[in-house]
Amino acid sequence: PSTYSLLHVARTIDALDSQSSEYSRFLDGRINQLRKPVFRTELLQDEWLFRISGYRAGIFATQRLKALVESAGLTGFEFAQIYPQPDDAAERQRFLERRKRR
Numbered sequence: 290p291s292t293y294s295l296l297h298v299a300r301t302i303d304a305l306d307s308q309s310s311e312y313s314r315f316l317d318g319r320i321n322q323l324r325k326p327v328f329r330t331e332l333l334q335d336e337w338l339f340r341i342s343g344y345r346a347g348i349f350a351t352q353r354l355k356a357l358v359e360s361a362g363l364t365g366f367e368f369a370q371i372y373p374q375p376d377d378a379a380e381r382q383r384f385l386e387r388r389k390r391r
Contacts, residue, residue, distance in 0.1 A: 294365075296348070303342040304332040320344035326372050 305312075311325035320343045333339070337354040341347060355368050367387070 298338055298340050298348050300336070300339045301342050302332055302336065302339045304329045304339070305341045305344070314343075318343065323347060328372055 305320075305323075306327040306329050309327035310323070312323045313321045315321045320341070323341075323344055323346075326341075333351055336351055337357075338348065338350050341349065349371075350368060358366050358368075369383075369387075
């Protein structure tokens with residue numbers, strides 16, 4: 290069976306803690322690779338789904354959205370914990386491999 294997905298997240302927040310995160314930038318200042326994100330959680334209290342300023346590749350969901358999706362029994366969502374860093378390095382590697390295939 291064919292699978293179709295469509296999602297446009299317009300909400301962009303400057304919530305990345307640039308001092309504590311590990312990332313690289315393109316020459317124009319945009320984030321190239323986000324290796325270890327650390328968020329400014331005080332800016333995410335009322336958020337559900339968002340992007341980070343300067344990083345087009347990622348869409349981030351809060352634990353609040355994940356809990357709502359799961360409690361409603363919705364399917365077709367895939368969540369991977371990236372912050373705080375998962376204790377299981379293998380889980381993070383699986384997430385990164387899935388992203389490469391897209």
